[in-house]
Amino acid sequence: MASGFDRHMERDIASRASKIDAIADSAAGRVGEPPLGTPSRWPAGRLRLRRLDAGHRPSFAEDVRQGLTSSPKVLQPRYFYDDLGSLLFATICALPEYYLTRAEAEILHAHAGEIVASLNGPVRLVELGSGDARKTRLLIDALLARQGRLDYMPIDVSASALEQGSEQLLSTYPNLRVTALVADYAEGLRSIRDQEPLRAGHARNTLVLFLGSTVGNLGPEDRVGLLREVRDVLRPGDALLLGTDLKKPESILIPAYDDPLGVTAAFNLNVLARINRELAGGFDLRQFRHLARWNAGKSRVEMHLESRRAQTVPIRSLDLEIPFEEGETIHTENSHKFTVEQVEALAAETGFKVTRVWQDSGRRFASSLLVAR
Numbered sequence: 001m002a003s004g005f006d007r008h009m010e011r012d013i014a015s016r017a018s019k020i021d022a023i024a025d026s027a028a029g030r031v032g033e034p035p036l037g038t039p040s041r042w043p044a045g046r047l048r049l050r051r052l053d054a055g056h057r058p059s060f061a062e063d064v065r066q067g068l069t070s071s072p073k074v075l076q077p078r079y080f081y082d083d084l085g086s087l088l089f090a091t092i093c094a095l096p097e098y099y100l101t102r103a104e105a106e107i108l109h110a111h112a113g114e115i116v117a118s119l120n121g122p123v124r125l126v127e128l129g130s131g132d133a134r135k136t137r138l139l140i141d142a143l144l145a146r147q148g149r150l151d152y153m154p155i156d157v158s159a160s161a162l163e164q165g166s167e168q169l170l171s172t173y174p175n176l177r178v179t180a181l182v183a184d185y186a187e188g189l190r191s192i193r194d195q196e197p198l199r200a201g202h203a204r205n206t207l208v209l210f211l212g213s214t215v216g217n218l219g220p221e222d223r224v225g226l227l228r229e230v231r232d233v234l235r236p237g238d239a240l241l242l243g244t245d246l247k248k249p250e251s252i253l254i255p256a257y258d259d260p261l262g263v264t265a266a267f268n269l270n271v272l273a274r275i276n277r278e279l280a281g282g283f284d285l286r287q288f289r290h291l292a293r294w295n296a297g298k299s300r301v302e303m304h305l306e307s308r309r310a311q312t313v314p315i316r317s318l319d320l321e322i323p324f325e326e327g328e329t330i331h332t333e334n335s336h337k338f339t340v341e342q343v344e345a346l347a348a349e350t351g352f353k354v355t356r357v358w359q360d361s362g363r364r365f366a367s368s369l370l371v372a373r
């Protein structure tokens, strides 16, 4: 017999499923409508959830085929973030070893007022890879205190993180309006740029957030490409607040990506579970091991999944059989570590100037304000 807890979970899952369906409806053309289940909850226009057309970007299936048939094998980190992966990442942020979230939150707690005061107001807020947007609240508080109301435009590949994050923000802030884009960073930014001539609303200036050192997941060329896309949606004087994890000893870095509870291992392995769920894959997760390695030459922590034995894994919907040698790895993520000088050089190369850098008390993390030139 179902317990009260089970019934609650069933209702919760059913309600979330109907909302995600609504996002899919948006993909089918009815974009801009509030999700099903919420229209009476939010007055018109307060919540718009849109899934953008991926255009020419390869699908999950195409990227899995390409990544697992190349040598060495790779999977892109964007594919960690299905519903379960987004929840696992939120859990990683609560781990004692994952100092990045607490260090950045400390900076935002102490300096959100100052950060916001660096921009001419009123501003609209755009965020890349917002996730559950918990740290974003510190900036939303500061902006609302200054300008009374705010347009917030998060861009994330995770529909569930965007949907839950937006719901929670709207419940807290009556003067917030959210336009959430389920999209890759570049597609989301282009959509914002293309709608610029239609822009209504009171905010003339823009603050873009890219928090969590997520920029470190990109290689040097992709980093420059993405920051140029950001610069393209901005006018001179607008700004990007960029969170970057700073170089530090391996003895601190590795536990942040290989915690003793095994949450990061579960987060990494979930990409194989996602292939099983979505592409009829046959990965036996127990036959793969999570690895975190420091690559000093490239100043990055790498995550890999190592095959514990020689094996062949079928992926039925791709009609593929993937052979693995014992000890062979799939490279799933890079997390580059920076110096403040590298951030300044990146800014200069992409049409920005760093005007302020804030660090936490342990000097582990930097939040840099990049002003568009």
Ligand SMILES: C[S@@+](CC[C@H](N)C(=O)[O-])C[C@H]1O[C@@H](n2cnc3c(N)ncnc32)[C@H](O)[C@@H]1O
Pocket: 077, 078, 081, 089, 093, 101, 128, 129, 130, 131, 132, 133, 135, 155, 156, 157, 158, 161, 183, 184, 185, 186, 211, 212, 213, 214
């Ligand atoms: C490392 S998490 C950071 C989340 C949050 N900003 C924080 O600081 O805790 C990266 C976030 O970016 C999203 N993401 C990853 N790759 C992306 C991509 N290519 N385009 C859009 N979002 C992406 C993920 O879904 C996830 O929410």
